Amino acid sequence: NILLSEDESADDITVQRKVLEIFRAVQLEKSYDKQTILEMYLNIVNLGNGSEGVQAAANLYFNKDVSELNLVQCAALAAIVKSPSAYEPLYHEEDRILENGNKRDGNRSRRNDVIFRMEQLGWITEAEAIMRISPNQLDELLHPILDPAAEKALASKKFVEGLPAG
Secondary structure (H helix, E strand, C coil), rough: CCCCCCCCCCCCCCHHHHHHHHHHHHHHHHCCCCCCCHHHHCCCCCCCCEEEHHHHHHHHCCCCCHHCCCCHHHHHHHHHHHCCHHHHHCCCCCEEEEECCCEECHHHHHHHHHHHHHHHHCCCCCCHHHHHHHHHHHHHHHHHHHHHHHHHHHHHCCCCCCCCCC
């Protein structure tokens, strides 16, 4: 949480801490416009596998500058924000069944949700949304989701205990 100091823990949920967070958020909004706040957030948001910020994630997952990403790739990054360890596309691209039998969406399902929401908000047309999630178009737009150089670099690292190194 960017509004907390190093002495404050994100787990320390108290009324005093919440009031302090509200005060800091109000001060932030007084000091910066919404566009600047969003840019600051996008430069530090955790997007999995050690990538902090959308530029780092664009480099890691697609070997591209963020300005070069297509709609599907942008949606893939947006899908990660809710839970970086659960939705990052290196190890969690596809849906999976957990040990307790519950289904956990992968990045592809979350990405499609983002695209459908964009259509609902009128940011893209229904035709664009359908084209972006059809399996035939995904191969062309996204496959492989990772640049081969990124896959090779990641194979040499072990990010989380228990995950495969490659």
